[in-house]
Amino acid sequence: MHIEMTDIYKAFGQNQVLSGVSFELLEGEVHALMGENGAGKSTLMNVLTGLHKLDSGTIKVNGHDKYFSDPKEAEKHGIAFIHQELNIWPEMSVLENLFIGRELSTKLGFLNNKKMKALANAQLHKLGVSLSLEKEAGLLGSGQQQMIEIAKALMIDAKVIIMDEPTAALTDKEVTKLFHVIQSLKKNGVSIIYISHRMEEIFTICDRITVMRDGKTVDTKKISNTDFHEVVKKMVGRELTERYPERHPKLGDVVFEVKNASKKRVFENISFHVHAGEIIGISGLMGAGRTELMRAIFGLDPLDRGELLINGKQANIKKPSDAVQKRIGFITENRKDEGLILDTSIRENIALPNLVSFSPNGWIDQKREHEFVDLLIKRLTIKTNSRDIQARSLSGGNQQKVVIAKWIGIGPKVLILDEPTRGVDVGAKREIYQLMNELTDRGVAILMVSSELPEILGMSDRILVIHEGKLSGELLRKDATQERIMTLATGGQSYENTNG
Structure with missing residues (x-):
């Protein structure tokens, strides 16, 4: 799926959040979207998926103008958004969370638990995750809950997956599994919009990067044509001379x-x-x-x-x-x-x-x-x-x-x-x-x-x-x-x- 967002404007009251932002996603690429907190990244993605209505600008999907009325419509067209704040129902089972809102039924109208379990287990196996489908999701750790969210997105056969800080709660082993899944999705033509503040991940997994600052697009580049210091400078509008400030501790009792x-x-x-x-x-x-x-x-x-x-x-x-x-x-x-x-x-x-x-x-x-x-x-x-x-x-x-x-x-x-x-x-x-x-x-x-x-x-x-x-x-x-x-x-x- 090829997506073009051009000259996007969005304000909430007097607060202008997006000011002429442009963003392009190619088929089968992992595209990093970076910027300081408040730069407008999540708002731009919410405009794309129909949660917010844009004030002006154009959105094209595969060359045609397309404006989704809400995230459900975006999902039906193959665009899934995995949010930073997990959308887990803690009292429900893993299986119920995976199929919430899109449960499968038999010809007689009963829930087809057998088919749902088979599909769920197959998807979790692809992710290298072993979970009891009957277990309450609220009893799982943050990393396991994140993997449920990723599995949900993959189960709708998404052509575009927006991942907002997908590894924030994952272990190194789970991150490695996720990266393998992303590479596999790329080979099948799935595009990933990857929002993360972990710079090492961006340079490991992404093909291109778009940097936003203060509601504007600063630059889009191939990852191979930039480096950590250039990205940071574009994000914050200034040089950060050292990633970690020097410490000269004077220890007391x-x-x-x-x-x-x-x-x-x-x-x-x-x-x-x-x-x-x-x-x-x-x-x-x-x-x-x-x-x-x-x-x-x-x-x-x-x-x-x-x-x-x-x-x-x-x-x-x-x-x-x-x-x-x-x-x-x-x-x-x-x-x-x-x-x-x-x-x-x-x-x-x-x-x-x-x-x-x-x-x-x-x-x-x-x-x-x-x-x-x-x-x-x-x-x-x-x-x-x-x-x-x-x-x-x-x-x-x-x-x-x-x-x-x-x-x-x-x-x-x-x-x-x-x-x-x-x-x-x-x-x-x-x-x-x-x-x-x-x-x-x-x-x-x-x-x-x-x-x-x-x-x-x-x-x-x-x-x-x-x-x-x-x-x-x-x-x-x-x-x-x-x-x-x-x-x-x-x-x-x-x-x-x-x-x-």
Whole structure:
């Protein structure tokens, strides 16, 4: 399928989101669509698939003008959109999710479960995924849920698949499987629009790249004719001299310690400490227990046994409010469901953990609250026209900044960051990294869980690697390499260094 979008304009009220964007997709190509959060990428794809009606411009499909009335019509014509925020029905089974809205029936009008199971198993097998079709989708990990979404798109016999951050929740092994599937689809003439902030993936899997900035098309090139630095410069409109800012940590005393933390069948006997001003990177494969350990530290899930110490004194943390009271913040990996209240304002989200400080007499001092929120919006360069618009209306990267802002507001001693830059563009990533440096300069201790090894290597002072619920090793920054981390993460020989 050949798609041409020419001179596309789209505004929401006074906010001009797309200003003369042009984009072309050739048959059987993987075309990267890149730009900072808020550049207009998702809006352009929503215009293509009929979710938003364009204000002006032309869309041609195989040489003919074509404007879809809604995403369902686009799907019927072979265009599938896998969104960054997964469209999973958690209480339904895997099979029900795969066929929702397009169930197969027998001649007598009954559900044809046998045929649906056969088709589902065949598609999952192509993806190299083994899942129980009867299992509730909500009980699956993020990576498995993402593979369900990909399988759904493939099952409609799509000619064009739009993938928005498709690997954000996948393990390296699952990413490799996905890339094999993409190559197979290409050979069969299927076109892929690939939206990702993971630059390494773009140069691995894509044929051409279109860069957008501030609602405009900046350039389209063959991947072979460009490089990382040129793409970044076009995305942000400036040079980013270093991907990761330099760190010159000045470590203070141990502020937080975990002793023999255990949770049955999840993690066992994990002990570590973190100094004031230190960033500890926590690495490991998906399912190793990294996130579960952080949730337990914050009081979201109970520990079976173990101790938590703050400044050498035992800390009784049974629920999140206990952690907040002790000035521990937690930026979860799932900002949509756990990090934000999407239907409330930016102001309410940022102020929520800090209401006590604005309410000395039981009444909220709105002037103090507004000054506080505005300061954080400015400091984190959150792109918004007002503190009072819904968090839902922001791009993914700006939503992440709101989550970070609300926890910075408590003046944390310890800040847990779980996948802090997932789905965030390269310019916003740099801003988050600089903010991490500023926080550690003020003595904040940071625990950073990340699946991106370059991020772990670029920002950590020490690295803890977890394998199957156990601490398999510890590396100092100077000793760490991707190979050493992956060796520990897969249960191989330990390169342990415990000079913390």
